[in-house]
């Protein structure tokens with residue numbers, strides 16, 4: 537039988553002193569517990585506020601007003617050579633970039649009339665057939681929009697791109713060089729092992745990959761918000777954000793997405809915006825003179841401007857079996873002539889895009905205009921002074937058509 541343990545009294549101290557010390561220790565422990573709990577509650581609150589703020593930013597991003605243009609792929613079919621076809625596609629890309637277009641829809645305005653010029657795509661949704669000229673136009677548009685350092689990952693050698701290397705570059709703000717210091721960068725998720733709980737490594741066109749906050753499949757194009765460097769650490773860290781975030785947060789134009797519509801009606805029905813387009817404009821020399829529109833009087837949140845091909849929008853309407861109207865102007869909120877008293881009998885589609893986007897600027901009023909990007913250019917950092925050379929030449933993007941499975 538074991539005897540009860542009797543606490544031994546340390547020498548030189550009375551039992552009163554010992555009890556007081558114990559009580560003080562207990563009090564101190566309780567106080568520490570309270571401080572710890574308060575700290576934890578404060579941290580939880582901070583996280584809650586941050587999550588709310590981020591949700592607000594995401595909501596704001598989704599609300600930024602956008603401009604989409606629809607171009608018939610068939611315009612390439614009238615060009616005399618492969619080089620001229622490529623150049624024409626480059627002109628559309630340059631116009632879209634110059635006027636900060638958010639979405640380019642390449643549509644088929646001819647339909648089944650000339651069935652031979654089609655190419656097949658088999659994906660999860662089943663068999664899709666698209667006009668070859670539409671696929672080529674979409675491919676060149678995507679190629680030019682993609683930052684040079686990512687092209688080798690997203691654009692394998694393809695006949696459609698044979699002369700794309702000769703094209704005038706877009707020189708878009710998101711085509712960053714190593715020497716550019718900007719808080720957003722486009723990147724590709726890499727196939728690198730990461731520790732459990734960590735996000736994907738992303739190549740953003742710098743010497744070092746960025747550790748991101750999300751674990752994604754390799755080979756995906758992502759937009760990364762670069763996080764401030766931690767003191768004493770050389771590691772680059774970033775947060776994966778939506779494609780709309782750079783523009784919503786800084787006002788900088790961040791490129792366009794590309795989709796293919798296999799007829800005129802799909803331009804309207806397959807809009808990536810939740811409630812579709814709230815302003816639709818058709819362009820034709822038979823439209824209402826643009827001067828009739830009030831200055832800054834046409835409000836929009838998601839505007840769509842549709843251009844026709846050789847025979848105009850009327851021909852596209854005729855080829856679309858789903859559309860039962862016989863007057864093209866009835867498809868749009870506005871049907872406009874952007875250059876009354878034109879000097880040439882015909883204005884080509886690629887010319888009309890520049891004229892229309894330019895003259896509509898003074899007529900349209902965005903409901904949620906992105907803020908003005910105040911920087912005169914993207915700042916050049918002194919961190920990489922010796923690496924000012926262009927990164928090697930070289931898509932995938934939210935809402936972007938996946939062209940990799942087209943012939």
Ligand SMILES: C[S@@+](CC[C@H](N)C(=O)[O-])C[C@H]1O[C@@H](n2cnc3c(N)ncnc32)[C@H](O)[C@@H]1O
Nearest residue numbers: 819820821843844848849873874875883885888
């Ligand atoms: C060669 S034109 C087509 C022919 C036609 N006369 C017409 O405007 O419908 C090609 C496209 O350029 C645009 N376009 C040409 N002239 C235009 C004008 N004066 N105003 C607005 N758009 C025009 C239209 O989108 C048109 O479908």
